[in-house]
Every structure is written in structure tokens, then in C-alpha cells.
Amino acid sequence: MKNEILILPGDGIGPEVINEAVKVIKLLQKNKLINSVIRYAKIGGSAIETLGLPLPNETLNAAKSARAIILGAVGGNKWDKIKEFNKRPEYGLLKLRKSLNFFANLRNTIFYSQILSSPIKSEILSNVNIMIVRELSQGIYFGKPRGIYYNEYGLRYGYNTSCYDEKAIRRIGIIAFELAKKRKKKLCSVDKANVIEVTMLWREIITELSNEYPDVKLSHLYIDNAALQLILTPKQFDVIVTGNMFGDILSDEAANLTGSIGMLPSASINSKGQCLFEPCHGSAPDIANKGIANPIATILSVSMMLHYSLQKPLLSKYLNLAINNVLNKGIRTADINSTGKNLVSTKIMGDVIIEEFKKIIKI
Template identity: 45%
Template sequence: MEYNIALVKGDGIGPEVVDGAVAVLEEVGEKYGHTFRFKSYLAGGCAIDATGVPLPPETVEGCLASDSVLLGAVGGPKWDTLSGDVRPERALLGLRSKLGLYTNLRPAKLYPALAGKCPLRAETVADGFDLLMVRELTGGIYFGDRGRRDGKYGPEAYDTEAYSVMEIERIAHVAFAAAQKRRGKVISVDKANVLETSRLWRETVHRVAEQYPDVTVRDMLVDNAAMQLVRWPGQFDVIVTTNMFGDILSDEASQITGSIGLLPSASLGDGTRGLYEPIHGSAPDIAGTGRADPIATILSGAMMLRYSFGLGTEADCVEKAVDKALNDGCRTADIAGPGDEALSCGQMVRAILDRI
């Protein structure tokens, strides 16, 4: 099969880590007889420098014409003083909305070989953890009415959270379908003791659950979920939650894995096209030094194989190669222990290619 992949390398370490993931996809393509065609587009700070805007129309057109999009990261100090609507990060919101991506999937797991890097106590993660955060991406308070007005105590600001049944249903279906392919457990996170949107969320999730009798569903209040993630992360399989709760909890989940350089993500809509990217930013502090960890972007490529192209065996192959490299002691600087020799980004890519 042939697949067209749009590359949006972005800024900072973006180009280094995307090049690593491309090398891995090419290797997997050769092994399993697929052709991946890559075409690069500008977004973020590099697009501002070249065209004056963070998301040029040709990038949107190129991504819409592709089978899927692999993104590095955007932003950096050079563009920090620009005003909100022309900042590099606008490119991310623009791409998500133009591609109609309402689901964000963020897996977070503890690699046994890196258990020592986990900031939690050894007994807390004795049984490891392997969870999938399913976050609603285009609704809720980040997209509701907002403004300033005169209030009871003088000037005030407000943001509104709104969720429709349709928005909750479609994200719930994603979570239940994902759980069917995992350990069959969904925990739905809300704040139903306070928020009306959460009560609708809870009702709707349970109604959708009736269509998935092989999956168990449990509700958890968001404050409790924040605590449970550091108390016993092994209890979670799939977590489904709103845009804002997911934003916060997924960063918390990422921190307990040991390094932000390991975590991939997928943003999906109704079709098969998705936007795949590491969860980290452009890491300007290490850009160009060869110290970037390419694993998050390589695993984002594996998620693309699985979720957009239906190539589960090929995705497994990439994930196993990463596991093997880590088990064999390959370490970039972010995950190196005292006395470990740190590999460069390119050396880590080579180590993974050798294990495919």
C-alpha cells in the first residue's frame, strides 16, 4: 500500500525528531512492503519567518490532501513577543480545527527498564502502569463564550463550559472502542457533584456504555483522579474526560513516566486522517545539540500506523523495537542514569532501526 504523509517539522528539536521518525517509518515500510511518501510543510515560528503567518494556507491544503500528518513541535523564544494571533502555537489550534480533530489520545506507560526514572515510590508502581487518556479536544471551556464585564465586585472575567450530547457521545464511543482493544476498563472523569455539564457528561457516557457490554465503566471526580494518578496509576486502563480536565491530567500522567521525551499523541476526527505529534514542545534549550530524545515522535509514528492506516502489526514492530532498545540499555540524556553513556538523537534512532 502507498500512504502520503504530510510532515510539519516545526521549530527547535522538531526537525531532528521528525527526521528520526521518518527513518523508522521508512524502515518499517521496507520490511512490510508499504510505501510512505513524505512532503514537508511549514508551520509555527519557521512559517512566520518565511511567510509572516504561523499556518500558511498551503500547509493546511497539504495536510488536508494527505493521508495523515506527523508534526514535531512549534514555538520558541524568538517568537515569544509576538501577539497571540500570530504566535507559532496558533498553528496547532488552526490545524486541529481545519482537520476536524476532536479526540486526543495520549498513552502513558512505565517502561520497566526506566522504572528508576519514575518520580513515584517503587512500591506505588510495583505493578507498573499502562494507561490511555482520551481527551475531548474541540469543546468545553476552551471554546465557550468568554469575556469581561462589570460584576458584583467590579470588573470581572468569565469563561463558559458547554458540552452537547453529540460531543460527549462521540468521544465516549472512541474511549469504549479503545478499551475493547485494551483491558476493557473505562474510567470517566468529571465534576458531576458541582457542574451541570459534568452531569450531562456522566449520563451520556453511561448511555453509550450500554452498547459496549464487554467494557466496564466507572466514574471518578477529577480531584480524586488527580490524586489516584499518583497514588496508584496501575488502576487505570482508559480515562475519558473533557478538554480542560484532560489537558491537566494528561500532563500529570506524562510526568510519572519519567521523561516527556517518551510520550506520543494522536489527534483524530471522524475519518482516518490524524495529526500525530510528541507531547513535548520544541525544547529550545537543547535544539541543535543532538540531545533530543526521538522516542516520543517515533511512537507517534507507530500510533499513525495503528490508528490511521490500520497497520497494527507494523505499529507493534516499532513499539517492540523501542522497548528492546530501552531494555538493551540505550539511553538519550533525558533518561540516562548516573554512569550511563548518553546517546545522541541520531544514535538512538539508529539503535531503534537496528531492532526493527
């Protein structure tokens, strides 16, 4: 594994938010606070346009040798008409996750009291800090058979397969229990075990695993109730563990707690210690190239990289503090601006965070 940070700008607003995140990395490089080398590659729609594939071999090979990967986003309206799934931009990301065996996705939802753009009352949200642990390697996104065909009545018929093996469930369960041990010792497992067999197995194995973690209080919720409880009483949750599709849904819903999905970072990890860091938001083609995207989730993803990949927890803490200080000053991008004041562009938001970060680390 090389001491490289692979940058995958991707599509839509991806290159814009990535630019601001790279500023942080270059600042740390310049001041010799990290010694990693930056390398760029293409993925998604941009890779299709220039190299003909959503995940070219050169990108995959670079990813396999990198210590950490930072991704902007993939996809956009331009490629929505492509019918073959393995030729669409999103396939590039799924193949990357599968090829490098990124089996666990960590999505940390933190409520920033300075931001008033969430429709949920601030007293409900105060002190919310939820870690959603999403299994990434199996489930309905990868299960086979899958496809669309015409049935005997001439009607189009679509089908997907959701499947999990015991090893995958136990592996993600261990990650979740270990995180819960270091936090508030509470873990909620989300499934649909009342009607779906694959999640019956999920609940059975997570329950068995809880015997190895007697100091962690385990609870279970069905996905429909969990989605409701996440909005009504989010403070009841600390760590949530769930499958691929349910984790996708819940973590995007959790964006409502912060007021914007532009505030949510994520980290995907494999058993070799490699990590893929990315904002939870998509490519947002409707606002691409307008300079109004929120780069904070991507910068927070750099913070997660400092903590989990580069073993620089203090730098991670200081970068988080810089973001918090900027929010305290009322500086906002459009998605988190409720007053119409101190509205800044993507670039300016990145610049002010950098300046605040420099003050804190005294460079």
C-alpha cells in the same frame, strides 16, 4: 485523500525529533514495506517567520489531503510576546485540529521497567498501561466568548468559556467505550460534575452511553481526585475519557509515570480516518539545537501511525519491540538517564533504534 504522510517539523526540538522519526519512514519506504509519499510543510513559529501565519493555507490544504500527519512541536520564547492569540504558534495547532475535526486524542502511557527516572516507586508502576482519551474539538480551548479587557475599575479582566454539546460528548464516549471493550473492559470518566454545569452534562451523557456497553465497567472521578489517584494507584486505570483541558493536564501528568514526557506519543483522529500523530511534549526551546532531546515519543508516534493509519500492526509491534530492546541495552538520552552511563544524543538514539528495527524485520 492522497497516500501522503505530511511532516510538520514545527519549532524548538520539533525538527530534531522529527528527523529521527522520518528515518523510520524512509527505511520502510526503501524496502517497499509502505508505499506512502512524504511531504513537508510549515506550522507554528517557523511558519510565522517565513509565511507570516501560524497555519498557512498551503499547510492546511496539504493536511486536508494527507492520509496521516506527523507533527514535531510548536511554540517558543521567541513568540511569547505576541498578544493576539490567533497570531501565536499554538493557534496554528489548534486551528489544524479544529479544521480537520480531530475530535479524539489518544495518549498511551506505558511504564518501561528499564527506566528508573520516575520519582514513583517501580512496584507502583509495574505493568502500568493507560490509554487517555481526550476530547479535542470543544471545551474551554475553543469556547467563545474569550478574551482580556479592562473592566470598569480599570483592572484587566480575562475570561474563557467552556462548552460542550451532547453530540461531541457522545462521539468521544463511543471512542472510549470501544477502546475499553478491546482492552480490560474498564473505563473511568473524569469530570468536575459537583460544581461545573458543562461537566454535569458530560457525566449524564457518558452514563447514558454506558447502557450500550454493558460489558464495560464505568466509573467516575472528579478531576482533582483523578490527578491524585493517577500518582498513588495508577494500576487501577485502563482507559480514561475526559474533556479537552482535563485531558491535557492528566496526560502530561501521566508522563511522570514513564519518567519523561519524551516517552509519550499521541494520535488524534477524525471521522474520515485521518490521523495526526505527535509526541506529547512541547517544543522545549531551552534544549533546542543541543542534540539532547529524546526522540522516542516521536518514533512511537510513527508506530501509532503504522497501526492506526497504514494498517500495519505487525510493523508497529516490531518498532515498539526495537525501542524496548534498545532500552534493555541501557542506552539513554539525558531525560531518562539515571546512571550517567550509555548517554547518547538525539541522533544516536534514532540510529540505534533503526539498527535494532532492521534486525527484527530482517532488512
